[in-house]
C-alpha cells in the first residue's frame with residue numbers, strides 16, 4: 001500500500017505530443033483515475049474535439065452538453081460544465097464536444113486568447129480545490145494546446161515505443177521553450193511515460209533506452225505495456241482501472257500514478 005500526502009498545491013499537468021495515437025488520452029484518463037484511487041481529487045480537462053477523454057471517463061458529451069467550448073469562447077465558468085465521473089467520487093471531467101473543433105479558429109479573435117483556460121481554471125480552483133488537473137490535448141500545437149501550456153506548470157509527454165518516436169519531439173520542446181519565454185515561465189517538462197511497450201521487440205527496447213538517455217530525470221521507471229484490455233476499456237465508457245483493475249495495463253497505470261504523485265511539485269520543478 002502507498003501512503004501519499006496530497007496536501008500541496010494543485011499540480012496542473014498538460015498531456016501533450018503533436019503526434020496522434022501515441023497514448024495521450026489513454027494516459028491522461030488512466031493516470032487521473034489511478035490518482036483518484038489513491039485519494040487525490042482530480043480534474044481532467046478534455047481539450048480534444050474528439051472527446052475521447054470524456055468518453056473514457058463515462059461523461060456525456062453530445063452536441064448539447066455544456067463543454068470546454070463554452071468556457072473558452074463564451075466565458076462560462078468551469079464550475080458550470082464540470083461533471084463527476086461515475087468511476088470515482090474524486091474524479092471530475094470538463095467535457096469536450098464537437099463544437100471545440102471550431103474553437104481553434106474562433107479563439108484567434110478573442111481577447112487574451114492564450115490565457116482563457118488559465119483564467120477559467122484559476123477562478124474554478126478557488127471554490128473547487130483539486131490535487132491534480134490533467135489536460136488532454138489535441139495532436140497539434142494550435143491555440144487549444146497553447147491554452148493548455150499557459151494554464152499548466154508541468155508537461156507530461158507520452159511516447160509510443162516505436163520507430164519514429166523521437167521525431168517531432170524537438171519541435172514540441174521548442175514550443176515549450178517558446179511558451180516559457182512569452183507566456184508561462186513556470187512551464188517545464190516534468191514527466192515522460194513510455195506507452196504501448198512491447199518487450200518482445202528489440203526496437204521497443206532501443207527506443208526506451210534512447211529516450212531514457214536523453215531524459216534521465218523525466219522518464220518514469222514504469223512502462224505501459226501494449227494490452228488489449230487498455231484499448232477495450234473506452235468502448236465501455238471506462239478507464240482500464242475500472243474496466244479490468246487486475247490487468248497488466250491497469251497495474252502499470254497505477255504504478256505510474258504512484259510515481260507521479262511521489263514526485264512533489266517542487267521536486268519536479270527542480271528537474
Ligand code: ADP
Nearest residue numbers: 020021022023024025026196225226227230231
Ligand atoms: P492519442 O490521444 O495520443 O491520440 P490514444 O490514447 O487515443 O492516443 O491511443 C491511441 C490508440 O491506441 C487508441 O485506440 C488506444 O485505445 C490505443 N492504446 C493506447 N494505449 C494502449 C496500450 N497500452 N495498449 C493497447 N492499446 C493502447
Ligand code: MG
Nearest residue numbers: 024025048052
Ligand atoms: Mg487523444
